Amino acid sequence: MHLSLRHISKRFGATLANDDVSLDIPPGRVLALLGENGAGKSTLMKILYGMIRPDTGDVVIDGRPVRLPSPRAAMDLGIGMVFQRFSLIPALTVRENLALANPRTPWIVGSGARRVPGLLDRLRDIAPDVDPDARVSTLPVGQIQQVELAKVLNLETRLLILDEPSAVLSDAEAERLWSLVREIAARGIGVVLITHKLADVRACADDVAVMRRGKLVGRAEAADTDAPALLRMLVGDDTVATVSAEPVRRNALPRIWIRDVSADGPSGTIRDIDLRIAPGEVLGIAGVAGNGQDTLADACAGVTALRQGEVTVDGETLFAPRLEPRNHGRVAYLPEQPIRNAVGPDLSLAVNLSLRCLRSLPWMVDRKQMAKTAADLMERFDVRPPEPGRRAETLSGGNLQKLVAARELSGSPALVVACYPTMGLDVTASAAMYARLFAMAREGCAVLWISEDLDDLLRYAHRIAVLFRGRIAGVCDAGPASRTRIGAWMTGAEAFA
Amino acid sequence: MKSAFVSSFAHSAAGRLLLSTAAFITLAAAFFLLIGRSPWEMLSLLAQAAVGDGFALTESLVRATPILLCALATALPARLGLISVGAEGQLYFGALVGTGFVLSATAVAGPLQLPSMLLAGMAGGAAWALVPTLLRTRLQINETISTLLINYVAALLVTWVVYGPWKNPASQGWPATAEFPENARLATYFDSRVHAGLWIGMAIAVVAHMILTRTRWGLGLDVLRSNPRAGVLAGLRFDRHALAVMLLGGALAGLAGIAETSTVQGRLQASFSNGAGFSGFLVAWLARNHCLRIVPMAFLVGALLAAGDGMQMLAQVPSSVTLVAQGLLFVAVLGTNGMLDRGAR
Structure with missing residues (x-):
């Protein structure tokens, strides 16, 4: 044909x-x-x-x-x-x-x-x-x-x-x-x-x-x-922004300690996860989809209750079993599939952008103020079209991703959990997204970055941990030399040997 | 350009109303033709029986009052995405508790008797909503099914008390409680059965609309309805909000029950509601859970139902004709809106 x-x-x-x-x-x-x-x-x-x-x-x-x-x-x-x-x-x-x-x-x-x-x-x-x-x-x-x-x-x-x-x-x-x-x-x-x-x-x-x-x-x-x-x-031209993470200052104290955490989520379980992230560090999580990435992200963002262990910020316990999972604005979360996991599809962009501060809004909501704040955020994060009254479900995948980033990365979190943050974004927008993530890191934030793009992980992350069947199969410094080791961990070839 | 104008008009509130009305009249005319009557004659008789004179108008308002409150009782949970069909049962149980309060608490007399009776009715309605709510939040049991089934329990409880323990011995076998004292009745107006419940319902509609659209709490309901996971990110708890809207809704239906019992009927009787709870459900859907739009819709449905008796006399047709008309109204409005929304997508 x-x-x-x-x-x-x-x-x-x-x-x-x-x-x-x-x-x-x-x-x-x-x-x-x-x-x-x-x-x-x-x-x-x-x-x-x-x-x-x-x-x-x-x-x-x-x-x-x-x-x-x-x-x-x-x-x-x-x-x-x-x-x-x-x-x-x-x-x-x-x-x-x-x-x-x-x-x-x-x-x-x-x-x-x-x-x-x-x-x-x-x-x-x-x-x-x-x-x-x-x-x-x-x-x-x-x-x-x-x-x-x-x-x-x-x-x-x-x-x-x-x-x-x-x-x-x-x-x-x-x-x-x-x-x-x-x-x-x-x-x-x-x-x-x-x-x-x-x-x-x-x-x-x-x-x-x-x-x-x-x-x-x-x-x-x-x-x-x-x-x-x-x-x-x-x-259309030769200038494509290139970004790189700065070398991290490895302090003695971790900014974030995911300590011996086990949790169950709808799409997988995680067991005995122990990760420390220094201030300014970008920790990449590699692995084939379905090995517990979603559950790890949900657990670190306070969406899923922990079964065991705790997540601490600067030594203070943020999430633990039997502790009401509640995010106090310390964790910014860019989940996968934002339309399903991070926004109200039939709500306006303005409402979606104010989700995180909903509980601190005045009792009588000032919609005009809300739309104004939203318009500012959308301009800064290049969300198109920049119409605060538009319903979130009418946005393209890439712009939804930017919308969630605008909401989550505009505060001052201690931890950023980013799942496939550049999914659906083109070259320019991906570069901008990485630039924002690394800017958060430079300000002392810990970044937990879940990705399946090993090239990008090796290029931009400081360290890479590999998830396999809900457990950490290995952690190593990022660099071209680590590729084969990571590959082996991802496929379970070296499983817990 | 012209078609764009037509389309935007059709999608406006006025356009929707006009198209729905046209669809209703068409369907009703077809129905009257089917039963062998002249559509024009029947439609004008229907209008006459509903709003033709002062008596018809006030009776329509009386009929609309519990429907209005029950529609609000349905719309409130619906703002959280909960589909409650429980207004009917909450109305019965509210009436039961309110009546029980008046029968037993003879100590509370004077000006306090009326408000405390209304509060007891509201508490009864809320209590009847509590069971399905807990089943939903604790055990994930579908609230639509449980609210529907529990309705019959409440209605039968009322039947039991009026045939049994609370039956008025002076009423010579008629299954009803003793009459409510003068102090325990709402004010009535226009030398008719129209009572203060109507103003209360309208005021609640306005207040509820303000709360739902202007406040942080209303916004939280929107978020949780749209995507519970997004609600978690916002720090909102579905269970608490579910409890709040269900109990508030139950209280409104309970208020409808006790107001109707004490003021319109003057005593608690079996099957007194005439399906006001279910009509309220229809009204909430017709108004798309919009609290202000509920008010005219409740009046429309109330008038239709009130016209039933008049139709019997004026047109020599069974009063159930108006029940058919109510169903046709529902089909017309939902069908029109459904088609418009489908076209918009």
């Missing part, structure tokens, strides 16, 4: 999301569609998937223009899409979710959809660790993504669109994904990879097309381009 987009334009209010874009998608090749947040790549692909109708322009398949009034129509034409925001049903099991979306599912599926033949083949290929009878709500974000992929691959897709597929995968998972994508393309299926990561292009793409501010600004074979050239096309 040879697909072309011809002269596509789409306007949302004042912004021209797609400006006369023409793009060829040949079969059997992987095309990386590269662009920053808001460059218009998602809009373009949603047009192709029938979710948005273009103002002008055509979608042409094998020389014939087609109408795409709905995703259903796109699916019937063999176009499949994996979304950045997941579309699985949390209350159902993996198997049930796959059966729901599978056209070959018979009318009677048996208890828990266990009788559908071939349902799990694709899932086994890409994610052999996923328990097919686990409820999706209990899976970590990395595994949810894999199920989502398997769901679309189960459809007889001739063109596969992947929206930021690597954003949440660990290195090993991404490797597996890339080899699978290559395999799919080799079978003559066209693949479009929406991404803002240059590494994805190197890892997987045959061709690369770059979008900036709604326009297609360049197209090339991936082998013919290098990173600096792509980056220039991406951001």
